[in-house]
Amino acid sequence: xxxxxxxxSSPARLAAPEEGIxxxxxxxxxxxxxxxxxxxxxxxxxxxxxxxxxHYDIPHVPGGTDWTLAVGGLVRRPLRLxxxxxxxxxxxxxxxxxxxxxxxxxxxxPRPVSQPWLVEAVGTADWTGVPLRLVLxxxxxxxxxxxxxxxxxxxxxERGVEQDYQRALPVDVAxxxxxxxxxxxxxNGAALPPQHGxxxxxxxxxxxxxxxxxxxxxxxxTDKPFTGFQHTxxxxxxxxxxxxxxxxxxxxxxxxxxxxxxxxxxxxRVVRPGPLTLEGRAWSGRAPVTGVEVSTxxxxxxxxxxxxxxxxxxxxxxxxxxTWTAVPGTHVLGARATDAEGNTQPLDPPWNRGGFANNxxxxxxxxxxxxxxxxx
Amino acid sequence: xxxxxxxxSSPARLAAPEEGIxxxxxxxxxxxxxxxxxxxxxxxxxxxxxxxxxHYDIPHVPGGTDWTLAVGGLVRRPLRLxxxxxxxxxxxxxxxxxxxxxxxxxxxxPRPVSQPWLVEAVGTADWTGVPLRLVLxxxxxxxxxxxxxxxxxxxxxERGVEQDYQRALPVDVAxxxxxxxxxxxxxNGAALPPQHGxxxxxxxxxxxxxxxxxxxxxxxxTDKPFTGFQHTxxxxxxxxxxxxxxxxxxxxxxxxxxxxxxxxxxxxRVVRPGPLTLEGRAWSGRAPVTGVEVSTxxxxxxxxxxxxxxxxxxxxxxxxxxTWTAVPGTHVLGARATDAEGNTQPLDPPWNRGGFANNxxxxxxxxxxxxxxxxx
Numbered sequence: 153x154x155x156x157x158x159x160x161s162s163p164a165r166l167a168a169p170e171e172g173i174x175x176x177x178x179x180x181x182x183x184x185x186x187x188x189x190x191x192x193x194x195x196x197x198x199x200x201x202x203x204x205x206x207h208y209d210i211p212h213v214p215g216g217t218d219w220t221l222a223v224g225g226l227v228r229r230p231l232r233l234x235x236x237x238x239x240x241x242x243x244x245x246x247x248x249x250x251x252x253x254x255x256x257x258x259x260x261x262p263r264p265v266s267q268p269w270l271v272e273a274v275g276t277a278d279w280t281g282v283p284l285r286l287v288l289x290x291x292x293x294x295x296x297x298x299x300x301x302x303x304x305x306x307x308x309x310e311r312g313v314e315q316d317y318q319r320a321l322p323v324d325v326a327x328x329x330x331x332x333x334x335x336x337x338x339x340n341g342a343a344l345p346p347q348h349g350x351x352x353x354x355x356x357x358x359x360x361x362x363x364x365x366x367x368x369x370x371x372x373x374t375d376k377p378f379t380g381f382q383h384t385x386x387x388x389x390x391x392x393x394x395x396x397x398x399x400x401x402x403x404x405x406x407x408x409x410x411x412x413x414x415x416x417x418x419x420x421r422v423v424r425p426g427p428l429t430l431e432g433r434a435w436s437g438r439a440p441v442t443g444v445e446v447s448t449x450x451x452x453x454x455x456x457x458x459x460x461x462x463x464x465x466x467x468x469x470x471x472x473x474x475t476w477t478a479v480p481g482t483h484v485l486g487a488r489a490t491d492a493e494g495n496t497q498p499l500d501p502p503w504n505r506g507g508f509a510n511n512x513x514x515x516x517x518x519x520x521x522x523x524x525x526x527x528x
Numbered sequence: 529x530x531x532x533x534x535x536x537s538s539p540a541r542l543a544a545p546e547e548g549i550x551x552x553x554x555x556x557x558x559x560x561x562x563x564x565x566x567x568x569x570x571x572x573x574x575x576x577x578x579x580x581x582x583h584y585d586i587p588h589v590p591g592g593t594d595w596t597l598a599v600g601g602l603v604r605r606p607l608r609l610x611x612x613x614x615x616x617x618x619x620x621x622x623x624x625x626x627x628x629x630x631x632x633x634x635x636x637x638p639r640p641v642s643q644p645w646l647v648e649a650v651g652t653a654d655w656t657g658v659p660l661r662l663v664l665x666x667x668x669x670x671x672x673x674x675x676x677x678x679x680x681x682x683x684x685x686e687r688g689v690e691q692d693y694q695r696a697l698p699v700d701v702a703x704x705x706x707x708x709x710x711x712x713x714x715x716n717g718a719a720l721p722p723q724h725g726x727x728x729x730x731x732x733x734x735x736x737x738x739x740x741x742x743x744x745x746x747x748x749x750t751d752k753p754f755t756g757f758q759h760t761x762x763x764x765x766x767x768x769x770x771x772x773x774x775x776x777x778x779x780x781x782x783x784x785x786x787x788x789x790x791x792x793x794x795x796x797r798v799v800r801p802g803p804l805t806l807e808g809r810a811w812s813g814r815a816p817v818t819g820v821e822v823s824t825x826x827x828x829x830x831x832x833x834x835x836x837x838x839x840x841x842x843x844x845x846x847x848x849x850x851t852w853t854a855v856p857g858t859h860v861l862g863a864r865a866t867d868a869e870g871n872t873q874p875l876d877p878p879w880n881r882g883g884f885a886n887n888x889x890x891x892x893x894x895x896x897x898x899x900x901x902x903x904x
Contacts, residue, residue: 155856155857155858155895155896155897155898156897156898157798157897159858159895160791160794160796160798160895161791161792161793161794162793162794171548172547172548172549172550173548173549173550173553173554174548174549176793176794176795177549178549178557178634178644178646179646179795180793180795181554181557181558182557182561182562182644182645182646182648183561183562183564183565183648184561185558185559185560185561185580186558186559188559188582188585188586188723189559190585190586190588191586191722193588198721198722198723199575199576199721200575200576200578200580200721200723200724201586201721201722201723202576204561204576206564207792208789208790208792209564209566209786209789209790210564210566210567210577212566212569258554265793266793268554268558269558270554270555270558272558272559307789308789308790308791308792309789309790309791309792309798310791310792310793311792314789314798345574345575345576345577346567346574346577347564347574347576347577348576410585413584413585413683413684413685413690414584414585414684414685415536415537415684415685415686416537416583416584416684416685416686416687417537417538417552417556417641417642417686418536418537418538418552419552419555419556420536422533422536422685422690480531481531482531482535519531519535519536520531521531521532521533522531522532
């Protein structure tokens, strides 16, 4: 390591066959965390159980009267908004299921070396804030506007590029109403916790997490498509030189609340023989979920699960349930969501170099004990 | 895998040399999480940033009027206490730094295969509850009492043993006042979150986390030393057949708030030349922290840091700071705490098969840029 910025970063790489999780991946895994899957039982994820992915550090952003949000670029009236100014706008609360674009990455072969998620990078919250379209209307968009660039206070270096975290939305998405993009100051009825972007973050219902810029400090309207680091990074590519498709809307996924109880180390689930209710959640950012199927034999056969009503929360996960009669032996459970556009989940993972949008069907190994195996 | 309970568990093992983190360790790392080290800046850790280690699942414990705590065994008046009953006892709030006994495990060679913590399994909270000694006095301890067994609602299997999580305290610790053991129902002024033991948990200031039983449902006073699974597991052994010393009080440790900003993947810290304040926290459960030294050359030389006053919080971490003038190049920072009993931190890790109490000095790699390396 020398003393140039590039010396802090290593190139993007794929793990070798059989290569275990390395110290760099582990350092990310110990600070970011997923939803413990038993917490799928909550309609709204309690604070501290919602997944968190922070690219750099959680920045220390003093809130209160010192804090302002700058709105500038191609607008007629550049704004500088305090939290009190934002509170004077109409407030909207939307229940949103948020998923990291890298969810499922560590299940890929070869494994892209980055945050090593299995399937748990998800959570659902009630986000309260101001519709972005109202703030942009107040600033007055220039007809030549193309992109709305969102800049966070989180600062770091990535592949040799020093940056504040930035993502952009096309103007039609930023000003749209389905979904309606929020500048959120509250989560589940309380002020944002530091790790979720206090005092203000972006929420784009239906989109993967990388677009929901946290610790928002600046909004800049541009007349050109934004080409910053994070837009180049979050693309689906099989080869490094490909342009690739941008990562945008969340692909469908269903997860089970793991039944029974776990082994500490193997996380194998243990159940006793007899009927039991399998339940879980399913979501898709692309279109409403229309069906969930359950397999108890590792994907060979499937049964239709019962899907609870949407309950007015288009952008949140839906509950489903299915009765299974467990018999002694080992089983692999899984569930598969399908949405109104016919998108569904694969049994072979969709591989790309970034490890994005891998909505491979979950595998839950279950050991059903013989009836006589009772320690208690 | 067959269909007996033991088939869910694999034997305890050490990783082979050069063996990366495996799928089982990763599954634990994605659900449990540490303190992102920048959160050391908070005196009291905000919810969701405090470390969490759950052996099995976070159990679903309905609170409210249905919930009761059973107090029995060798007592004159067995009790069944509701949350309202507990609220009628005197309430105490204590600021406590809690650390997992396995903190530092993944830095050991060979690595014991379990939850792979680096250094971040720590957090500080204000816990509010009823002193355990008052509840035991109400129940009336039999003079033959030896241990107070604490049973949680979390249920699982570990090394083939199905169990509710249980730990015991010797009667003198359970009834002591330095530290005063709490039955806590609130964390940082709010009801306990599910992952921290709602509705009631044990807090034993100064002891490693395994003793702070969460989701407490039963207290049983016994006339024999408790020999349950978790007491056999949490011992310092170099060979499997050793009896080993029990893991009890937290060894001293100091951690730095990592300076500058990070690289996303390597987590290397980047700073620019000039003076900067290094700061962090230090704690010991064995005796008050009396000094912190800082090294900026990987432990070759040490300078005394300035230690903030204890501020009346004996059981919480103390702040320290030290000015460092960064010069271009690479550096390894670390800090070393010493307590009033002369316990300090080693530069070579104290190895044991469980990977417990490894308070090895932290290593924070820092890249100080040349003055001309400015991208912004």
